[in-house]
Amino acid sequence: MDIETALLGVRQLRDSIRSKNPPPEEGAPSPDEPVIYFSLVRNSRGYLEKIVHQINGSYANGWYDASAVMIRRLVETLIIEVFEKHGIASKIQNANGDFFYLKDLINTLAAEKSWNLSKNSKGALPRLKDVGDMSAHSRRFIAQRQDIDKLMVDLRIIVQELVTLAQLK
Secondary structure (H helix, E strand, O other), X not given: OOHHHHHXXXXXXXXXXXXXXXXXXXXXXXXXXXXXXXXXXXXXXXXXXXXXXXXXXXXXXXXXXXXXXXXXXXXXXXXXXXXXXXXXXXXHEOOOOXXXXXXXXXXXXXXXXXXXXXXXXHHHHHHHHHHHHHHHHOXXXXXXHHHHHOOHHHHHHHHHHHHHHOOOO
């Protein structure tokens, strides 16, 4: 048997297994917590838990752009949760009721007097936004593991503070 025939057999076997056992429809939990401790969002909101699994799972698989984009999404979602919990979501919406873009969400969050956002969070938010933006919008930027590694401390601070402000735990 030559190598091409063997590879064809392997591909057919893989495709057969995948067709009978596809990935879970709603996504699978990440077995590890390399980026965000799951305990920070456990029993909060199901969609936040799934986002954290995607952040951790994509990082563990080396899909750093995917992880960065999901980090950006988590931050954006948590900011909205905070404003909604305090009954002031209209402060982060335009005239059509659409939520602001992340830059304006961050600025409005930092300036809001209903809470006192920590100095660490105020400094960390733009850094998280920048990597997420580059991964989502830059044609030539490809995130590397170190890009996410540099965000981990900031991310832990932000997630815990916003979860607390939104009273999700």
